[in-house]
Amino acid sequence: MPRNATQSAIGAHLLAERIIDWYDVNARDLPWRGVDVDPWAVMVSEFMLQQTPVNRVLPVFEAWMVKWPAPADLAAESVGEAVRMWGKLGYPRRALRLHAAAGAIVADHGGVVPRDVDDLKALPGVGDYTAAAIASFAYGQRIAVVDTNVRRVVHRAVLGAAEAGQSTTKADFALTDSLLPSTPQRAARMSIGLMELGALLCTATNPVCERCPLRTDCAWVAAGRPAYDGKPKRVQKFAGTDRQVRGLLMDVLRDNERAVTKADLDVVWQDADQRERALDGLLRDGLAVIDENGLFALPD
DNA sequence: AAGCCGTGGCA
DNA sequence: TTGCCAAGGCT
Numbered sequence: 568m569p570r571n572a573t574q575s576a577i578g579a580h581l582l583a584e585r586i587i588d589w590y591d592v593n594a595r596d597l598p599w600r601g602v603d604v605d606p607w608a609v610m611v612s613e614f615m616l617q618q619t620p621v622n623r624v625l626p627v628f629e630a631w632m633v634k635w636p637a638p639a640d641l642a643a644e645s646v647g648e649a650v651r652m653w654g655k656l657g658y659p660r661r662a663l664r665l666h667a668a669a670g671a672i673v674a675d676h677g678g679v680v681p682r683d684v685d686d687l688k689a690l691p692g693v694g695d696y697t698a699a700a701i702a703s704f705a706y707g708q709r710i711a712v713v714d715t716n717v718r719r720v721v722h723r724a725v726l727g728a729a730e731a732g733q734s735t736t737k738a739d740f741a742l743t744d745s746l747l748p749s750t751p752q753r754a755a756r757m758s759i760g761l762m763e764l765g766a767l768l769c770t771a772t773n774p775v776c777e778r779c780p781l782r783t784d785c786a787w788v789a790a791g792r793p794a795y796d797g798k799p800k801r802v803q804k805f806a807g808t809d810r811q812v813r814g815l816l817m818d819v820l821r822d823n824e825r826a827v828t829k830a831d832l833d834v835v836w837q838d839a840d841q842r843e844r845a846l847d848g849l850l851r852d853g854l855a856v857i858d859e860n861g862l863f864a865l866p867d
Numbered sequence: 868a869a870g871c872c873g874t875g876g877c878a
Numbered sequence: 879t880t881g882c883c884a885a886g887g888c889t
Contacts, residue, residue: 616885623875623884657873664887694887714885734868735886762885771883772878802882805873814873852872 577784582724583748583757589780590760593767597621598628599704600759606680606705607638613697614665619656621766627654639678641669647865650854651821659817659854664692682706695735699758709754711743716765717758721746723769727786729795730771812836812845813854820855826862 594600599612611631615624631652635641641649646666653662668690672680680701681687687698699712711717718731718739725746731739743761747754768775776782776792787793805811815835819827836842846863849855856866 613885618872618884618886619874620876620884655874657875658886660872661887692887696886700885712885715883716885766885800882801870803871806880808871810872810874817873848872 577724577781579746580748581784582746582781583753585780585784586760586764587753587756590756590763594759594763595621595767598625598632604705606682606701607636608632609705610668610680610697610701611665613700614661614668614692615656617661617697618658623656627652627656635669637678638669638672638680641666642673645867646853647867650817650865654821655818657814660852661692663853667691668693680705682708684708684710695740703755703758707751707755709747709749709751710758711740711747712758712762713740713743714762714765716763716769717743717761719771720761720765720769723774723787724781724785727790727793728797729787729793730797730800732797733800809841809845809848812841813849816842816845816849817854820863820865823864826858826860826864828862832863 597612599608612624612628615628615631634652635644644666646663649666650659650662653659671690672678676686681690682702682705684698684702687693687701688695693701696712696714699710700714702708702710703712713735715731718735721739721743722728722731725742747757764779764781768779776785776788779785782788812835816832819832819835823831832846833839833842836845846855850857853866855863857863
């Protein structure tokens with residue numbers, strides 16, 4: 568049974584203070600942060616940041632918010648334009664889900680991003696993490712926001728392990744929750760601080776412990792920074808997979824304002840079977856459509 | 868619940 | 879070069 572926060576060498580109260588103080592000085596100035604955050608901006612950024620680095624998100628986010636400053640603006644747009652604007656962020660199904668979520672916000676929530684966690688989780692593309700992130704960062708609620716950064720920081724600082732497990736567990740959520748201050752405002756501050764710490768210092772490779780506000784009390788540092796001893800994390804292949812082919816096909820569709828021929832798509836990949844499978848997948852997912860002339864395009 | 872779903876930077 | 883990694887969600 569892992570020690571909880573109150574039994575740790577460093578108490579939850581001090582941990583929160585160290586992290587919040589560090590964040591106040593070291594936080595990056597990102598466009599989806601600020602005193603008067605727009606919940607829609609938080610939501611858009613969270614969708615884009617799913618498995619995608621900040622630096623690649625920044626320019627797309629800026630263009631997106633200029634074009635669609637409110638959920639209703641996106642909902643009124645064709646989903647294909649959302650996919651085109653998504654560009655090469657990757658995982659373009661996120662653009663479909665964000666567009667659908669905007670429609671649901673208009674239909675069910677008066678065009679305002681809901682603040683209730685269950686309402687948020689009911690939106691397409693919003694899971695445990697994203698719902699908590701919006702509830703905390705946009706609305707200042709006290710809820711554990713558990714992403715890969717937070718899991719890593721907590722596992723190191725509190726549990727003394729090099730990395731978290733492969734997936735987020737209820738124990739991860741419970742432990743993170745136990746570390747949060749009682750007041751919603753400080754809890755939200757600590758949540759974003761935990762994430763920032765994991766992103767800037769307590770990184771997966773080459774963590775910068777010397778500059779970490781928790782270094783004197785970190786269980787992992789105290790243990791001599793032992794190596795990860797959990798199950799090996801399998802990294803997915805990309806080269807040669809259907810995902811790569813789908814990406815190449817989407818490239819063609821995005822780069823052409825007008826519908827393209829099958830031949831235009833066929834040039835991107837040699838293996839016909841895999842090509843067909845990838846294209847079928849895109850059609851099934853709604854990322855591509857066939858028109859009445861048998862031409863291929865982004866969805867309407 | 869294990870596998871699928873993009874993309875590109877970096878060591 | 880190849881593998882690892884990046885604010886997950888869905889089935």
